Amino acid sequence: MPGxxxxxxxxxxxxxxxxxxxxxxxxxxxEHGNAVISSAAFKDEELSISLESVMTRDGRxxxxxxxxxPGYGLASITAAHARSLKxxxxxxxxPEEPAHGVVYGQKxxxxxxxxxxxxxxxxxxxVELELS
Numbered sequence: 287m288p289g290x291x292x293x294x295x296x297x298x299x300x301x302x303x304x305x306x307x308x309x310x311x312x313x314x315x316x317e318h319g320n321a322v323i324s325s326a327a328f329k330d331e332e333l334s335i336s337l338e339s340v341m342t343r344d345g346r347x348x349x350x351x352x353x354x355x356p357g358y359g360l361a362s363i364t365a366a367h368a369r370s371l372k373x374x375x376x377x378x379x380x381p382e383e384p385a386h387g388v389v390y391g392q393k394x395x396x397x398x399x400x401x402x403x404x405x406x407x408x409x410x411x412x413v414e415l416e417l418s
Contacts, residue, residue, distance in 0.1 A: 290332065292390035294374035300366035303338040304375065304389060305351045305409060308359040313412055321412050323361055328402035333389040337377060338362070340385035348409050351385075359412035363389075367405035371398050 312327040336351045352358045365375045373391040380386045391398065 292332070292374050292376035292378070292388055294369065295376045298337065298365050298375050298377070298387075299339075300364065300369070302365040302375070303348075303362040303409075304335040304365060304368065304387065305338055305341075305348055306333070306335050306361050306363070306406070307352055307355055308361050308412065309355070310357055310412065313359065321359060321408070323359075323403050323406055323408075325400040325403045327361070327399075328363075328389075328406070329394045329399035331391065331394070333373075333394075333402075335387050335389055336383065336385040337387045338385075340377070340379075340387075344384065346385070352410060357412060359408060360410035361406040362409050363402060363405045363407075368402065371401055373398070373402070 306327060308323055308327055312324045314322045314324055316322050338348060341348065341350060348360060352360050368375050368389045373389045375389055377387045
Protein backbone atom coordinates (compact mmCIF):
# COMPACT_ATOMS: atom_id res chain seq x y z
CA MET A 287 0.00 0.00 0.00
CA PRO A 288 2.12 2.91 -1.17
CA GLY A 289 1.61 6.09 0.75
CA UNK A 290 2.27 4.59 4.15
CA UNK A 291 5.27 5.79 6.13
CA UNK A 292 7.37 3.39 8.17
CA UNK A 293 9.68 4.26 11.03
CA UNK A 294 12.94 2.40 11.45
CA UNK A 295 12.53 -0.22 14.19
CA UNK A 296 15.59 -0.20 16.48
CA UNK A 297 14.57 -3.67 17.74
CA UNK A 298 15.64 -5.11 14.39
CA UNK A 299 19.37 -5.73 14.85
CA UNK A 300 21.97 -4.60 12.35
CA UNK A 301 22.87 -8.18 11.42
CA UNK A 302 19.25 -9.20 10.73
CA UNK A 303 18.98 -10.87 7.33
CA UNK A 304 16.21 -9.33 5.23
CA UNK A 305 15.04 -11.90 2.69
CA UNK A 306 13.86 -10.74 -0.75
CA UNK A 307 12.17 -12.98 -3.34
CA UNK A 308 13.78 -12.59 -6.76
CA UNK A 309 11.61 -13.48 -9.80
CA UNK A 310 13.05 -14.36 -13.19
CA UNK A 311 12.41 -10.86 -14.51
CA UNK A 312 14.92 -9.50 -11.98
CA UNK A 313 17.71 -11.90 -12.91
CA UNK A 314 20.40 -11.25 -15.48
CA UNK A 315 22.90 -13.90 -16.50
CA UNK A 316 26.58 -13.17 -16.80
CA GLU A 317 28.92 -14.65 -19.41
CA HIS A 318 29.68 -17.59 -17.07
CA GLY A 319 26.01 -18.51 -16.58
CA ASN A 320 25.80 -17.05 -13.09
CA ALA A 321 22.58 -15.49 -11.87
CA VAL A 322 23.04 -11.76 -11.24
CA ILE A 323 20.34 -9.79 -9.43
CA SER A 324 19.06 -6.73 -11.27
CA SER A 325 18.87 -3.46 -9.35
CA ALA A 326 15.13 -3.48 -10.24
CA ALA A 327 14.74 -5.97 -7.39
CA PHE A 328 15.50 -3.23 -4.87
CA LYS A 329 13.78 -0.10 -6.21
CA ASP A 330 10.31 -0.23 -4.60
CA GLU A 331 9.53 2.52 -2.10
CA GLU A 332 8.07 -0.18 0.18
CA LEU A 333 10.47 -3.03 -0.47
CA SER A 334 8.74 -6.20 0.69
CA ILE A 335 11.02 -8.53 2.67
CA SER A 336 10.81 -11.33 5.20
CA LEU A 337 12.55 -10.98 8.55
CA GLU A 338 14.68 -14.09 9.00
CA SER A 339 14.53 -13.90 12.81
CA VAL A 340 10.72 -14.13 12.77
CA MET A 341 10.88 -17.10 10.41
CA THR A 342 13.45 -18.77 12.68
CA ARG A 343 11.31 -18.05 15.75
CA ASP A 344 8.41 -19.78 13.99
CA GLY A 345 10.56 -22.79 13.06
CA ARG A 346 10.68 -21.94 9.35
CA UNK A 347 13.80 -22.12 7.15
CA UNK A 348 14.58 -19.18 4.82
CA UNK A 349 13.53 -21.28 1.82
CA UNK A 350 9.97 -21.11 3.13
CA UNK A 351 9.81 -17.52 1.82
CA UNK A 352 9.69 -18.87 -1.76
CA UNK A 353 7.77 -22.11 -1.20
CA UNK A 354 4.81 -20.83 -3.27
CA UNK A 355 7.00 -19.14 -5.90
CA PRO A 356 8.44 -21.77 -8.27
CA GLY A 357 11.52 -20.62 -10.16
CA TYR A 358 12.21 -17.72 -7.80
CA GLY A 359 15.53 -17.13 -6.12
CA LEU A 360 15.95 -15.75 -2.61
CA ALA A 361 18.48 -13.08 -1.72
CA SER A 362 19.32 -11.30 1.52
CA ILE A 363 20.67 -7.98 2.62
CA THR A 364 21.31 -6.94 6.20
CA ALA A 365 19.42 -4.30 8.11
CA ALA A 366 22.73 -2.47 8.59
CA HIS A 367 23.27 -2.30 4.83
CA ALA A 368 19.77 -0.90 4.24
CA ARG A 369 20.18 1.65 7.02
CA SER A 370 23.57 2.74 5.68
CA LEU A 371 21.64 3.91 2.61
CA LYS A 372 19.14 5.92 4.70
CA UNK A 373 16.43 3.25 4.45
CA UNK A 374 14.14 2.33 7.35
CA UNK A 375 13.66 -1.30 8.27
CA UNK A 376 10.32 -2.14 9.83
CA UNK A 377 8.11 -5.13 10.55
CA UNK A 378 4.85 -5.22 8.60
CA UNK A 379 3.28 -8.57 9.53
CA UNK A 380 0.51 -9.86 7.30
CA PRO A 381 -2.07 -12.50 8.25
CA GLU A 382 -0.58 -14.89 5.68
CA GLU A 383 3.05 -13.93 6.47
CA PRO A 384 3.95 -12.95 10.03
CA ALA A 385 7.61 -12.45 8.99
CA HIS A 386 6.72 -9.77 6.42
CA GLY A 387 8.56 -6.49 6.73
CA VAL A 388 9.62 -3.54 4.62
CA VAL A 389 12.73 -1.65 3.70
CA TYR A 390 11.23 1.79 3.40
CA GLY A 391 12.60 4.86 1.69
CA GLN A 392 11.36 7.29 -0.88
CA LYS A 393 11.97 6.29 -4.48
CA UNK A 394 15.30 4.57 -4.54
CA UNK A 395 16.98 7.22 -6.71
CA UNK A 396 20.60 8.09 -7.10
CA UNK A 397 21.64 4.48 -7.41
CA UNK A 398 20.21 3.34 -4.06
CA UNK A 399 18.51 0.34 -5.68
CA UNK A 400 21.83 -0.68 -7.19
CA UNK A 401 23.67 -0.16 -3.90
CA UNK A 402 21.10 -2.28 -2.06
CA UNK A 403 21.55 -4.95 -4.75
CA UNK A 404 25.33 -4.76 -4.41
CA UNK A 405 24.96 -5.79 -0.76
CA UNK A 406 22.73 -8.76 -1.60
CA UNK A 407 23.80 -12.37 -1.30
CA UNK A 408 22.00 -15.37 -2.70
CA UNK A 409 20.31 -17.53 -0.07
CA UNK A 410 18.63 -19.74 -2.69
CA UNK A 411 19.90 -19.46 -6.25
CA UNK A 412 17.28 -19.78 -8.99
CA VAL A 413 18.16 -23.42 -9.78
CA GLU A 414 15.70 -23.77 -12.64
CA LEU A 415 17.44 -21.03 -14.59
CA GLU A 416 21.07 -21.96 -14.04
CA LEU A 417 22.99 -23.09 -17.07
CA SER A 418 24.78 -26.43 -16.86
